[in-house]
Amino acid sequence: MDDMRTFGIILIVATGVLFSIQGLLVFSYTEYFEFLQIDRVLHFAGGALVALFAGWVIFTKPTLVTVRALSWFALILALASYVALAGSAWELYEFAWDELVAYPIGAPVAQPNLKDTMEDMMFNLLGGITSAALFLAVIRRRGRA
Secondary structure: OHHHHHHHHHHHHHHHHHHHHHHHHHHHOHHHHHHOOHHHHHHHHHHHHHHHHHHHHHHHOHHHHHHHOOOHHHHHHHHHHHHHHHHHHHHHHHHHHHHHHHHHHOOOOOOOOHHHHHHHHHHHHHHHHHHHHHHHHHHHHHOOO
């Protein structure tokens, strides 16, 4: 259980670092952020962290024993669904940012077009599915499921 607690702390710290990096890049280096396509990497990492967090919750809460009994495919699908939900919520946040803050005061826009939004959601899912598969493979190897 100590390994899983440490893992949870690492997830929280990694999420804070990810948000800090994104904020720094968006507001300080907007042209580099767009040119280097760092947004894709950050959404992949964000999706990965969301899936890892959901997997961590599933495998540390004793009340979720029935969820752990699902097939590996169903667990990956469940984690990917959670990532899609979190990614959709994040895109709604970006939309609200643009409408309520960016356009009125001339701040950097989070969603320049529909293509950007779809790429964000795709990279969220790719990161989530990749990390979910890796997480479940490690759990299976350790015999926790």
